[in-house]
Every structure is written in C-alpha cells, then in structure tokens.
Amino acid sequence: MRVLYFICLVGIVVFGSSCSYKQNQILFEKRASVVDTVSQKAAIISYRIQPQDILQIRNLQNLKYIVDEVPASSASGSGNNATAGQGQTFQVEEDGTVALPAIGHVQVMGLTRTQATKLIEDLYRKNLLKDPIIELKVVNLKVTLLGEVRSPGNFPIVKDNTTLVELIGQAGGLTPAANEKKIKIIRGKNNTQNVTEIDLSDINSLSDPRAYLQNGDIIYVAQNKRAIRTENLQNFNTWVQPALLLLNTALIIFTLSRQ
Structure with missing residues (x-):
C-alpha cells in the first residue's frame, strides 16, 4: 500500500507542476551603468531616402492640391492618387529622383525626411505656391x-x-x-x-x-528561463502522465485482487 500511495503522490505532483504560471514583468526598475551616449x-x-522608397506627400495649406486639382498628365506614372486627407504617394526612381506634379523630377536620394520636405517645399514656393506647408512621409519603412x-x-x-x-x-x-x-x-x-x-x-x-x-x-x-523550464516539463509530462496513470491503475487492480 505504501508503494501505491507514493506513486499516487508522484502523479499528483507531476500533474500540478504542469499547471500554468504567471510571470510578472520587471520593467525599468534596475539602474545599471549609464549608457555611453558619446560612443553610441x-x-x-535619421533615415536617408533610397531608390524604390514610397513617399507620401501632401500640402497642408491645401489638401486638394497634389491630389485632385493637378491634371493626370502632369504626374508621372510613379504617382498613385489617394484621398485628399492622406496625400499622394510617389516612388523614388533608380536615379534617386521623384517625379512630382508641376515641378518635375526632384533629386531626393540621400536626403533625410526633413531635408526632402524642405527641398520640395522650397521648389513649390518658388515655382507655384505662395505659402506651401509640405508634409512628407516615407511609408514603406x-x-x-x-x-x-x-x-x-x-x-x-x-x-x-x-x-x-x-x-x-x-x-x-x-x-x-x-x-x-x-x-x-x-x-x-x-x-x-x-x-x-x-x-x-x-x-x-x-x-x-x-x-x-x-x-x-x-x-x-x-x-525567460522559467518559461523554458515549464515548457520542457510540460513536454515531459505529456508522456509521463499517461504512464503514471496506467501504472496507478495496474497497482490498484493488483491491490484489490490481493484483498
């Protein structure tokens, strides 16, 4: 009978150990050595624009401009119309230029988003618009x-x-x-x-x-290590538990047959 009790106890412990746990994250509490921001x-x-990038451009002074009011023939095939609120998208060509309505090809490769925004804004101000406020996003990153x-x-x-x-x-x-x-x-x-x-x-x-x-x-x-241990134990239990159940059943039958 002692052997039976021992095996049953082992089975209960193994089964209990397979239960899920809750691991609380410990974030932003420790203060390690200060990061060397100079060397890093x-x-x-800032990201620099590359060929094949997709630029989303709109004029905040007039959301319709660059989207609705420019004739389709003015824009390159690389531009795709979008809603006025979002602006229009233009693909940067292999030569690093982007074709924009009314001002043509603009060299943007190697520029940051801020630099490209200022360049396009200045070109529209010089050639077409009074006070453009250009918003430019690189949407494929x-x-x-x-x-x-x-x-x-x-x-x-x-x-x-x-x-x-x-x-x-x-x-x-x-x-x-x-x-x-x-x-x-x-x-x-x-x-x-x-x-x-x-x-x-x-x-x-x-x-x-x-x-x-x-x-x-x-x-x-x-x-984390605890999760790995728990997963390994659960995998171990997938074949241990059926074996223990079978053994416990056999011992119970054996014990009852001896009475």
Whole structure:
C-alpha cells in the first residue's frame, strides 16, 4: 500500500507542476551603468531616402492640391492618387529622383525626411505656391517583431526615431513568458548583421541610442528561463502522465485482487 500511495503522490505532483504560471514583468526598475551616449551617438541616425522608397506627400495649406486639382498628365506614372486627407504617394526612381506634379523630377536620394520636405517645399514656393506647408512621409519603412509579444508581425515606422518600447507597445506588450532582460535587435544586411541586446529591466534603456529602430530591423523577444523550464516539463509530462496513470491503475487492480 505504501508503494501505491507514493506513486499516487508522484502523479499528483507531476500533474500540478504542469499547471500554468504567471510571470510578472520587471520593467525599468534596475539602474545599471549609464549608457555611453558619446560612443553610441551614431546609432541615432535619421533615415536617408533610397531608390524604390514610397513617399507620401501632401500640402497642408491645401489638401486638394497634389491630389485632385493637378491634371493626370502632369504626374508621372510613379504617382498613385489617394484621398485628399492622406496625400499622394510617389516612388523614388533608380536615379534617386521623384517625379512630382508641376515641378518635375526632384533629386531626393540621400536626403533625410526633413531635408526632402524642405527641398520640395522650397521648389513649390518658388515655382507655384505662395505659402506651401509640405508634409512628407516615407511609408514603406518597417521592422519585424517576433517572439514573446502579444501581436508579433511586421510594423511600419511611421515617424522618425521610433523606439523599441514604442514598438512593443504597438504589439500589445510582452507576454508573461518574455525575457525582458535580453531583447535582441538584429540589424544589417547579408553578412554585415549586428545583434544588439537591450535590457528593459534597466530604466536607462529608455534613453539607450541603440533602442532607436531602423528600417529592416528584426526584433526578437525570447522566453525567460522559467518559461523554458515549464515548457520542457510540460513536454515531459505529456508522456509521463499517461504512464503514471496506467501504472496507478495496474497497482490498484493488483491491490484489490490481493484483498
């Protein structure tokens, strides 16, 4: 009978250990050494426009202009009409120019969004408009967020200097299984990829230049150690529990047959 009780106890313990747990995230509490912003200041680099980029442009002084009031023949085939509130999109050609209504081809490759906005604004002011206020967005920029977040996937970079924390917020936050201390940002192309680890338990991560996202970044949030142990234990229980159940049943039948 003692053997029977022991096996039943083991079965209860194993079953109980397979239950889910709740892991509270510890964010922005620790204060580690101050980030060396001088040596890392190059990490905050405004994106520079490249060929094949898609620019969304509108004149805030007159939302209809560039969208409705310019004849279709004035615009290049690279431009696509949108609603007046959103502006029109134009693709940057391989030579680095973008064809805009009434002013023609404008060289924008290598310029930041702010520089390109000022250039286009000045050209429209000089050639056509009295007081244009141009809004320009690069709408094809994106990053990929994977791992232990509520809603992984691809996310557009809609503004300059988007941070890792802002992106995770857009994705609904971290899951209870996330390792907030080692969030990886994979940056670069082909053989020049670099991996940066950000510790979100450290409040200094909020001002870490490395946490400003760039086009094409891949962010991976791994599981924490407790989640990994729990998952391994659950996998182990998938075959241990049936075996224990079978053994317990056999011992019960054996014990009853001896009485």
